[in-house]
Amino acid sequence: YNHSPKWSKLNKYKNGNLYEKLVKRQNANNFKDNTIKFKTPLGLRHNSISTLTNNNTDPDITNLKSEEDYDLEPYKIWNSKILTEFLTEKKLNSVYCYENLHLDSTRKKIQTDTKNLSGIYLILNKVTLDYYIGSAATNRFYARFTNHLIYFRGSKIVKLAVKKYKLNQFAFLILELFPEVVNRTNNKRLLDLEDFYLKSLLPNYNILTEAGSSFGYKHTEISRLKMKANYSQERRNKIGILNKGKTLSKETIEKIKEKAIIRDKPNYSEQALLNMKKNSKSVILYNLDNTVYGEFSSIVEAAKSVGCSEKTIRRALKTEKNFLKRRFIVKYL
Known part of the structure; x- marks a missing residue:
C-alpha cells in the first residue's frame, strides 16, 4: 500500500x-x-x-x-x-x-x-x-x-x-x-x-505489551489480595464440607433416573461414524491365560462386546497391568 x-x-x-x-x-x-x-x-x-x-x-x-x-x-x-x-x-x-x-x-x-x-x-x-x-x-x-x-x-x-x-x-x-x-x-x-x-x-490503553500474549502483565496489589481471599484455605474448607454427609431424597433420585431414560441419544450420520472410526485406535483383548479374546477397530466396539463402558476400557489402558473387569487384559494394537 x-x-x-x-x-x-x-x-x-x-x-x-x-x-x-x-x-x-x-x-x-x-x-x-x-x-x-x-x-x-x-x-x-x-x-x-x-x-x-x-x-x-x-x-x-x-x-x-x-x-x-x-x-x-x-x-x-x-x-x-x-x-x-x-x-x-x-x-x-x-x-x-x-x-x-x-x-x-x-x-x-x-x-x-x-x-x-x-x-x-x-x-x-x-x-x-x-x-x-x-x-x-x-x-x-x-x-x-x-x-x-x-x-x-x-x-x-x-x-x-x-x-x-x-x-x-x-x-x-x-x-x-x-x-x-x-x-x-x-x-x-x-x-x-x-x-x-x-x-x-507504545499505546497507553493497551495493558499487554506483546500481541497475542499476556506476558509482562502484572496484577495490582489489590487484585492479588482479592484472588488470595477468593482461594483462601477457609473458603476451600467451606466448599469441601458443603455437601459432605448429604444424601439425595428418593424423589430426587427418581427424577434423575427419569431424565436419564428420556434423554435423547446422539444421532450420528454414517459419514460421522466413519470419521470417528478413522480417528479411533484399535485394541486387542486377551483372556487371563494370554489367549486372544478378540481384536476390535475401536474402544467403543470392544466395550459393546464385553458389556462395559468405553470409559472402563480407557481407564484399564492407563493402568500398568491393563486388567479389565478381572477377566481380560486390554492393549492397543
Missing part, C-alpha cells in the same frame, strides 16, 4: 530514524497526485486526508486553488483538526479514518468499508489523545469496533474511557491492511505486525 507504513519491511532499515525511513512522505507541491486517490489491491479507495509531507507539516487544504483542480469531490468530509494533528505527530497515514462513531451511518460505513479485510486498527480518545492498538482477522474489523466501543466486551480501559468521555469523542482508524486472508498458517505474521505497532507507538 503506497500510503501505509511498511512495518513488515523493517529489517531492510538498520540505521536512521525509524519513522522517516518507513513512512515515505510526499512534498506538498505533489499533493494533487498523492491525495487519497490511490486504490488498494482490493480496489478500495482511501478514506483519509492525512497525507504527510517532507517538511513535517500537513498540506494546507484551505489554500488549494480549487476543488476542481484536485478532484476532491468524493472527500468533502475531512478529518478533524485533532485527528489530523495526531496523525502528523505520529507520522502515520491511515487507510481509513472514522469519526462521529455515535452515528448509525458511521457504523454502517465501517461495516461496509472493512468487509473481508484484515489488519491493524487504532482507537483514539480525541480528548486525552490516549489510544488502543489491536489486530483484526479477515472480516473482523467491525466486530472489534463493536466489541470495544459499543458492547464493551473488549478492553476494560477503553470501556471506562468511553463511558467517561462519550463515544463521539473517539475515532476508529485502520492503520494497515494485511494482504492475505488470515488463517492458522499466517496468523503469526499478523500478530507480528501488531506487535511491531505496539512496540513502536
Whole structure:
C-alpha cells in the first residue's frame, strides 16, 4: 500500500530514524497526485486526508486553488483538526479514518468499508489523545469496533474511557491492511505486525505489551489480595464440607433416573461414524491365560462386546497391568 507504513519491511532499515525511513512522505507541491486517490489491491479507495509531507507539516487544504483542480469531490468530509494533528505527530497515514462513531451511518460505513479485510486498527480518545492498538482477522474489523466501543466486551480501559468521555469523542482508524486472508498458517505474521505497532507507538490503553500474549502483565496489589481471599484455605474448607454427609431424597433420585431414560441419544450420520472410526485406535483383548479374546477397530466396539463402558476400557489402558473387569487384559494394537 503506497500510503501505509511498511512495518513488515523493517529489517531492510538498520540505521536512521525509524519513522522517516518507513513512512515515505510526499512534498506538498505533489499533493494533487498523492491525495487519497490511490486504490488498494482490493480496489478500495482511501478514506483519509492525512497525507504527510517532507517538511513535517500537513498540506494546507484551505489554500488549494480549487476543488476542481484536485478532484476532491468524493472527500468533502475531512478529518478533524485533532485527528489530523495526531496523525502528523505520529507520522502515520491511515487507510481509513472514522469519526462521529455515535452515528448509525458511521457504523454502517465501517461495516461496509472493512468487509473481508484484515489488519491493524487504532482507537483514539480525541480528548486525552490516549489510544488502543489491536489486530483484526479477515472480516473482523467491525466486530472489534463493536466489541470495544459499543458492547464493551473488549478492553476494560477503553470501556471506562468511553463511558467517561462519550463515544463521539473517539475515532476508529485502520492503520494497515494485511494482504492475505488470515488463517492458522499466517496468523503469526499478523500478530507480528501488531506487535511491531505496539512496540513502536507504545499505546497507553493497551495493558499487554506483546500481541497475542499476556506476558509482562502484572496484577495490582489489590487484585492479588482479592484472588488470595477468593482461594483462601477457609473458603476451600467451606466448599469441601458443603455437601459432605448429604444424601439425595428418593424423589430426587427418581427424577434423575427419569431424565436419564428420556434423554435423547446422539444421532450420528454414517459419514460421522466413519470419521470417528478413522480417528479411533484399535485394541486387542486377551483372556487371563494370554489367549486372544478378540481384536476390535475401536474402544467403543470392544466395550459393546464385553458389556462395559468405553470409559472402563480407557481407564484399564492407563493402568500398568491393563486388567479389565478381572477377566481380560486390554492393549492397543
